[in-house]
Amino acid sequence: MKITLILTMTLLVLSCKPKHIDKNETIEVLDQFSELQSIIDAEKDNLLVLNFWSTYCPPCIKEMPHFKKLESQYKTKKVRVLLVSLDDVAKLDSRLYPFVKQHGIVPEVVLLKDQNYTKWTEKIDASWYGALPATLIIKGDKRLFRFGSYDLYNDLKLDVDSLLEK
Numbered sequence: 001m002k003i004t005l006i007l008t009m010t011l012l013v014l015s016c017k018p019k020h021i022d023k024n025e026t027i028e029v030l031d032q033f034s035e036l037q038s039i040i041d042a043e044k045d046n047l048l049v050l051n052f053w054s055t056y057c058p059p060c061i062k063e064m065p066h067f068k069k070l071e072s073q074y075k076t077k078k079v080r081v082l083l084v085s086l087d088d089v090a091k092l093d094s095r096l097y098p099f100v101k102q103h104g105i106v107p108e109v110v111l112l113k114d115q116n117y118t119k120w121t122e123k124i125d126a127s128w129y130g131a132l133p134a135t136l137i138i139k140g141d142k143r144l145f146r147f148g149s150y151d152l153y154n155d156l157k158l159d160v161d162s163l164l165e166k
Helices: 002-016 033-042 058-073 089-102 117-124 153-164
Strands: 028-030 047-053 079-085 108-112 134-139 142-147
Touching: 028 033, 033 047, 033 108, 033 117, 047 058, 047 153, 058 079, 058 153, 089 108, 134 153, 142 153
Parallel strands: 028 108, 047 079, 079 108
Antiparallel strands: 047 134, 134 142
């Protein structure tokens, strides 16, 4: 009887343990930039790090561990990392999902299907024409845009910290 009770209690405790949530089990496809703009607008109280990238972009791949580390180190702060893939939607299952899994990408990934860059890149930054990688860090009305990759994690951290402190 005692063993059954102990086993039941153990199973109950284990079942209450928080489970790891894979944000990228399902990658959301955004048809239009306006859908991404809605996400940006909803994050007014948080610092939002948007990284525009592609699985075919070597500098994007090289900097990817920095965003993974950033999410891990800032998980107790109001920081959201969102990796915006500009890959072809036709390659979602054959390229993007396997890439995310193979590289252990933890920050949330969305795929922006809207490839008409001339219509929306200036809303990210007036100087950007769509080349990758590019990162926008936003907190309230403060914005920091970087075209090109973060070669060092510390550079990304400094940019995030500069907006977090304001």
